Amino acid sequence: MSGVREGAPASWEVFLRSRRGLAHQHVGSVRAAGPDAALATARDLYLRRGEVLSLWVVRSDAVHTASPDERDPYFAGARHKPYRYPEQYAPLTEEGREGEHDE
Incomplete structure (x- = not known):
């Protein structure tokens, strides 16, 4: 790991x-020597309010990211695939259904 002091x-x-x-939400970061210490520290810092069903900690250097500066392929739109965009479809309406149930 670059930029981190040994020990x-x-x-x-x-x-x-x-x-x-609900999905897990990222709530912050902690510094700890190992996973058990990280869980204990996260519990102390982030579980003060409300009930929580589960808590995860993941080493920061194990998280793989894509920067918005890397426009392709992660953040570029797929304009060449118009079927992926809702504006390509006409909204459903109730026209033509009025009077179907009239007696």
């Missing part, structure tokens, strides 16, 4: 999920 605590990204059916 210094690693940086960990913290994710939590507050309710069933």
